[in-house]
Amino acid sequence: MAPNNELLVNQAIVKTSAAPPPPxxxxxxxxxxxxxxxxxxxxxxxxxxxxxxxxxxxxxxxGPNGGIDxxxxxxxxxxxxxxxxxxxxxxxxxxxxxxxxxNSAFKACSEYIxxxxxxxxxxxxxxxxxxxxxxxxxxxxxxxxxGAGEQGLMxxxxxxxxxxxxxxxxxxxxxxxxxxxxxxxxxxxxGGDLLKTIAGYNGWSIKMTFDQATAAGWGxxxxxxxxxxxxxxxxxxxxxxxNAYSHNPPLGKYFNLNKCGPPGGPN
Numbered sequence: 001m002a003p004n005n006e007l008l009v010n011q012a013i014v015k016t017s018a019a020p021p022p023p024x025x026x027x028x029x030x031x032x033x034x035x036x037x038x039x040x041x042x043x044x045x046x047x048x049x050x051x052x053x054x055x056x057x058x059x060x061x062x063g064p065n066g067g068i069d070x071x072x073x074x075x076x077x078x079x080x081x082x083x084x085x086x087x088x089x090x091x092x093x094x095x096x097x098x099x100x101x102x103n104s105a106f107k108a109c110s111e112y113i114x115x116x117x118x119x120x121x122x123x124x125x126x127x128x129x130x131x132x133x134x135x136x137x138x139x140x141x142x143x144x145x146x147g148a149g150e151q152g153l154m155x156x157x158x159x160x161x162x163x164x165x166x167x168x169x170x171x172x173x174x175x176x177x178x179x180x181x182x183x184x185x186x187x188x189x190x191g192g193d194l195l196k197t198i199a200g201y202n203g204w205s206i207k208m209t210f211d212q213a214t215a216a217g218w219g220x221x222x223x224x225x226x227x228x229x230x231x232x233x234x235x236x237x238x239x240x241x242x243n244a245y246s247h248n249p250p251l252g253k254y255f256n257l258n259k260c261g262p263p264g265g266p267n
Contacts, residue, residue, distance in 0.1 A: 041091055047083030049073035060249045063236025064091035068253055071195065071231040079207030082195040082231075087126065087187070090194065090235060095120075095128040098241040105243040106131055108140035112153070112172060119177045123184035130180050132238035133201060136230070142172050147223030147260070154179025195231060202230045214256050222260035229254050 042054040043065045053067025061068050066083075074081035099106050099113050109116070109131050116134070120127035131140075137155035138144035146155050151169040153176060160178050161169035169175065187197045196206065203226050204213070216224035227233075229244075229252025237244030237251045244251045 043085070043089055043091060045083055045085055045089050047073070049081075049083050052083075058236050058240055058242055058247070058251070060251060061232070061253060063232070063240060063251075065235035065239070068229065068232040071235070072228065075208070075213075075228070076210055079209050080199075080204060081206065082193075082199070085194045086192045087129075087194055090239070092126055092128050092239040093241045095126075095131055098128060101241060105238060105241050106135065106140070109134055112140065112176065115173060115176050116180075119180040122177075123180050125180065125184050125187065128239055128241075129198075130176065130183065132234055133179060133183065134176070135238050136234055136244070137201075142170050142175065147221045151175065156182075198234055199226075199231055202227055204230070217256060217259065223257060225256055225260070227254075227257050228252075229256075 041056060041064055043052055045052065045066075047070075049070050052070050053062050054064055055062040055067075056064065058064070065071070071082065072080065073083060095106065095113060095116060098104050099110060104110075106113070112134070113127075113131070116131045117127045120130045134140045134153040137146075137150075138153050140153060142153050144150075144152060144155065148157070150157055151161060153170075153172060156169055156175060156178055158169070160182065161167075163178075164174050165171050183197065183201065186200060187194065190196045190200075196204075208226065210228070213226035213228055216222065233244035233251045236242075237247065242251075
């Protein structure tokens with residue numbers, strides 16, 4: 001018996017129409033919001049300290065990493081309570097590129113650049129920050145002795161000198177390695193809080209007041225004061241390949257160490 005084509009077609013239509021609909025696609029989760037970070041060469045961090053005051057150009061009071069009053073938030077109002085900033089939030093130059101500039105702020109460090117880069121890589125911190133500590137603390141002079149006996153390029157306190165070769169805490173390789181490890185270890189212990197870590201290298205502490213920071217200026221160890229321009233000079237000076245001391249005008253507003261004479265000199 002010949003097939004009834006009309007019946008077959010109708011059955012096909014019924015079967016097709018009875019097929020279950022394909023399962024709905026599960027919607028893709030939304031991409032997470034990007035973490036705050038540098039935007040157009042300026043720091044971009046929300047905090048309880050108000051606008052950062054960051055500026056493209058480095059000025060006496062500001063730069064790409066914020067204004068001095070923002071970095072020193074709370075210093076004159078109940079005690080220092082800085083914004084939370086991570087390494088990846090800040091604007092810095094690459095040390096290898098910075099030293100190529102004939103007018104580099106790191107000229108005094110030029111023979112030590114490979115050592116800074118070596119230990120910065122080993123301990124996972126930016127090399128320019130390690131070199132910035134050396135410039136800020138000693139002018140990259142390995143024979144510098146601080147007002148409280150701090151030693152060498154990185155101004156190591158004596159408690160960090162126990163393993164120095166031959167007891168020489170000014171040994172350049174040991175001094176840089178120890179200072180870099182201390183910076184890295186402290187940064188990790190502080191949960192990545194960069195301002196707390198950088199300022200801690202100069203003896204700052206949370207809730208530090210102006211009077212506490214400058215009290216030593218009236219005693220026998222004038223340079224035992226905390227440098228209240230430290231963060232601005234470090235982040236908007238050295239980290240931008242700008243000499244924080246010879247810049248015109250000098251970077252800062254407090255200059256509370258000026259009365260103490262040059263680093264390593266008489267108090």
